[in-house]
Amino acid sequence: MPGRDSTPPDTPPQEEDLASRRFVGARAVAELAGVSRSAVSRTFTPGASVSEETRQRVLAAAETLGYHVNHLARGVSRQETGIVCLVVADIDAAQPSRLTRAITEKLQDAGKVAVLLCVGGPSDDVATTLRRALNYRADATIVMSGTPAQSIVRECLDNGQRLILISRDDRIVGPDNILLDNAGAARQALGLFLRAGCRRPAVVTTELGTPSLSARADAFVEAARAVGLEPAVVRLGQMTSYDNGVGATRRLFTAAERPDAVFCVNDATAFGVIDAARHEFGLRVPEDVSVIGFDNVMQAGWMPYQLTTFDHPVDAIARHAVDLASGSRAARAAPARIELTPPLVWRRTVRIG
Amino acid sequence: MPGRDSTPPDTPPQEEDLASRRFVGARAVAELAGVSRSAVSRTFTPGASVSEETRQRVLAAAETLGYHVNHLARGVSRQETGIVCLVVADIDAAQPSRLTRAITEKLQDAGKVAVLLCVGGPSDDVATTLRRALNYRADATIVMSGTPAQSIVRECLDNGQRLILISRDDRIVGPDNILLDNAGAARQALGLFLRAGCRRPAVVTTELGTPSLSARADAFVEAARAVGLEPAVVRLGQMTSYDNGVGATRRLFTAAERPDAVFCVNDATAFGVIDAARHEFGLRVPEDVSVIGFDNVMQAGWMPYQLTTFDHPVDAIARHAVDLASGSRAARAAPARIELTPPLVWRRTVRIG
DNA sequence: CTGAAAGCGCTTACAG
DNA sequence: CTGAAAGCGCTTACAG
Numbered sequence: 042m043p044g045r046d047s048t049p050p051d052t053p054p055q056e057e058d059l060a061s062r063r064f065v066g067a068r069a070v071a072e073l074a075g076v077s078r079s080a081v082s083r084t085f086t087p088g089a090s091v092s093e094e095t096r097q098r099v100l101a102a103a104e105t106l107g108y109h110v111n112h113l114a115r116g117v118s119r120q121e122t123g124i125v126c127l128v129v130a131d132i133d134a135a136q137p138s139r140l141t142r143a144i145t146e147k148l149q150d151a152g153k154v155a156v157l158l159c160v161g162g163p164s165d166d167v168a169t170t171l172r173r174a175l176n177y178r179a180d181a182t183i184v185m186s187g188t189p190a191q192s193i194v195r196e197c198l199d200n201g202q203r204l205i206l207i208s209r210d211d212r213i214v215g216p217d218n219i220l221l222d223n224a225g226a227a228r229q230a231l232g233l234f235l236r237a238g239c240r241r242p243a244v245v246t247t248e249l250g251t252p253s254l255s256a257r258a259d260a261f262v263e264a265a266r267a268v269g270l271e272p273a274v275v276r277l278g279q280m281t282s283y284d285n286g287v288g289a290t291r292r293l294f295t296a297a298e299r300p301d302a303v304f305c306v307n308d309a310t311a312f313g314v315i316d317a318a319r320h321e322f323g324l325r326v327p328e329d330v331s332v333i334g335f336d337n338v339m340q341a342g343w344m345p346y347q348l349t350t351f352d353h354p355v356d357a358i359a360r361h362a363v364d365l366a367s368g369s370r371a372a373r374a375a376p377a378r379i380e381l382t383p384p385l386v387w388r389r390t391v392r393i394g
Numbered sequence: 395m396p397g398r399d400s401t402p403p404d405t406p407p408q409e410e411d412l413a414s415r416r417f418v419g420a421r422a423v424a425e426l427a428g429v430s431r432s433a434v435s436r437t438f439t440p441g442a443s444v445s446e447e448t449r450q451r452v453l454a455a456a457e458t459l460g461y462h463v464n465h466l467a468r469g470v471s472r473q474e475t476g477i478v479c480l481v482v483a484d485i486d487a488a489q490p491s492r493l494t495r496a497i498t499e500k501l502q503d504a505g506k507v508a509v510l511l512c513v514g515g516p517s518d519d520v521a522t523t524l525r526r527a528l529n530y531r532a533d534a535t536i537v538m539s540g541t542p543a544q545s546i547v548r549e550c551l552d553n554g555q556r557l558i559l560i561s562r563d564d565r566i567v568g569p570d571n572i573l574l575d576n577a578g579a580a581r582q583a584l585g586l587f588l589r590a591g592c593r594r595p596a597v598v599t600t601e602l603g604t605p606s607l608s609a610r611a612d613a614f615v616e617a618a619r620a621v622g623l624e625p626a627v628v629r630l631g632q633m634t635s636y637d638n639g640v641g642a643t644r645r646l647f648t649a650a651e652r653p654d655a656v657f658c659v660n661d662a663t664a665f666g667v668i669d670a671a672r673h674e675f676g677l678r679v680p681e682d683v684s685v686i687g688f689d690n691v692m693q694a695g696w697m698p699y700q701l702t703t704f705d706h707p708v709d710a711i712a713r714h715a716v717d718l719a720s721g722s723r724a725a726r727a728a729p730a731r732i733e734l735t736p737p738l739v740w741r742r743t744v745r746i747g
Numbered sequence: 748c749t750g751a752a753a754g755c756g757c758t759t760a761c762a763g
Numbered sequence: 764c765t766g767a768a769a770g771c772g773c774t775t776a777c778a779g
Binding site for chain 2: 755
């Protein structure tokens with residue numbers, strides 16, 4: 042005869058009890074409702090066969106007892122946990138946080154739950170993090186930061202865990218990939234500059250670029266050369282930031298030939314460029330220099346900037362990611378490869394030709 | 395005799411197998427290592443008694459098989475899951491995302507994992523969200539957004555789930571509270587203005603303030619009155635934003651008596667005030683108006699703003715939250731109430747008296 | 748529709 | 764130190 046669970050359900054919890062109080066389980070509900078544990082389980086399983094009467098009695102008992110299905114136990118039993126891991130660094134940066142929010146919300150709408158896994162800490166490399174996702178038996182893992190090694194990727198996949206990479210290196214074989222058409226955006230940026238009559242384009246990026254950042258800068262340079270222009274390129278710092286934009290500007294505008302158009306691989310850098318160009322070189326934007334950024338962060342719309350930039354199709358990315366995370370693995374033939382177009386947001390930092 | 399698990403471990407997974415591949419379990423590891431399941435379990439339980447030799451054999455077997463302890467099953471068995479839920483809205487806003495990151499990282503360092511629960515969606519009120527935390531048997535839930543009803547709070551607590559409220563209404567009884575001394579900061583802001591020689595202070599906030607926002611505005615007004623000044627107060631919009639700052643400025647500076655100091659309950663609003671004051675009213679900051687914000691977001695340090703503002707003690711908040719989330723409930727007598735001081739960040743938007 | 752039973756993968760006294 | 768056994772809380776064929 043069980044001890045712990047047979048506490049009379051009508052006894053309100055005493056203050057002294059609190060520390061030792063256990064979660065109420067299906068057994069207690071079954072007893073109160075006068076049915077079997079199976080019936081309780083079925084009541085909370087959509088589509089299972091329970092009579093309406095049983096159902097109501099169980100629901101009532103669950104309500105009074107404060108019963109909540111243990112999703113962990115359910116996960117163990119069903120081999121499907123409803124957990125999706127989100128691997129991300131710099132979750133306090135504008136873009137990652139927007140995406141994290143969108144994905145988490147859509148996951149919740151689908152009845153799933155997001156486990157947030159931060160990479161980049163001292164002891165938290167991507168492999169360690171993915172192993173944690175394995176520990177928690179996530180149905181799928183969505184990687185937004187870092188580049189997982191092929192071996193750990195295999196390990197996830199072999200264990201039947203779906204793996205979705207967002208804006209990562211797409212040469213890793215196995216996972217689904219959701220990508221941005223960075224090159225296309227860069228070409229579009231150059232096109233805009235040319236149309237505005239600019240003839241001395243420049244691009245500012247970082248020393249150690251992520252694949253996305255490199256793709257933007259490289260495609261821009263390539264497109265410029267294709268029309269016979271040799272753009273100045275400044276690579277500064279380890280990460281894209283406002284300060285790098287300021288620094289890049291100093292370099293750019295003290296050179297022999299000053300650029301008349303600057304493509305920045307992200308917005309923060311663009312703000313730095315704009316401010317430095319104005320305050321340190323007395324230039325007007327866009328009359329003297331046109332500037333295009335990437336990310337469409339909130340401040341891009343603020344008065345002093347009004348930055349023309351590329352947005353991330355956050356909603357579409359999130360939708361695809363959640364779809365892939367939910368889809369049954371068996372149902373799909375090959376890994377997916379989805380490429381999305383970053384929409385241009387036209388504001389006022391590009392001259393009108 | 396078990397079928398599924400008895401697949402020879404040395405057979406590499408075939409491509410066709412993938413869809414049906416199961417996670418490898420302790421049994422398979424035990425078999426390969428030639429020990430009992432208990433031994434496997436003990437090997438992965440810090441402090442359990444296993445001989446070094448057994449331990450090594452188990453570890454080797456686990457490595458070849460790619461075994462990862464199932465933390466869900468462990469949680470069911472141990473009645474402790476290592477899961478901590480983070481309830482948050484607007485995770486893409488500056489402050490929440492900083493805090494989310496800090497807490498998540500510290501949680502990981504402590505061997506725990508963060509489940510991100512977004513509130514504020516259509517069907518996602520605080521109660522629904524908290525119920526989800528119950529479903530996943532989180533050891534603790536940290537609430538950073540929304541105000542949970544007393545009833546659901548009781549339900550969590552009764553189930554032995556720790557509940558930590560950050561900057562929430564502290565009249566809710568039961569949970570631990572981590573609070574900011576908003577009133578103190580507001581008083582300090584007024585003091586700074588007075589020292590700068592300002593005599594016409596104003597405060598801008600929202601119509602529908604959170605407790606934190608109200609506390610800042612109210613304390614500022616009160617402190618001003620205490621020295622015989624009646625500050626102008628503008629309440630605009632449902633949420634603090636750049637645009638509200640712009641709007642508030644139009645109101646403030648078309649009034650009969652223009653303020654010479656404005657305290658904004660957050661930075662975004664302050665940026666709006668500064669830009670509007672400069673561009674629409676031709677005023678100089680801080681010569682004509684002093685401005686103080688709250689949040690110390692990244693842009694506060696950017697060239698055009700250089701905003702004097704209050705920072706959030708993010709690290710201290712996170713540390714306390716994680717401590718409380720980890721502490722054994724039995725060990726603590728009463729709910730904790732911790733009040734932290736927001737440090738002032740002095741920049742250039744306040745005149746030097 | 749319903750319940751008894753076996754199963755999911757783990758932990759942990761218990762006895763050796 | 765070690766293994767067999769009972770337990771955690773759930774699900775799901777299976778037989779009625």
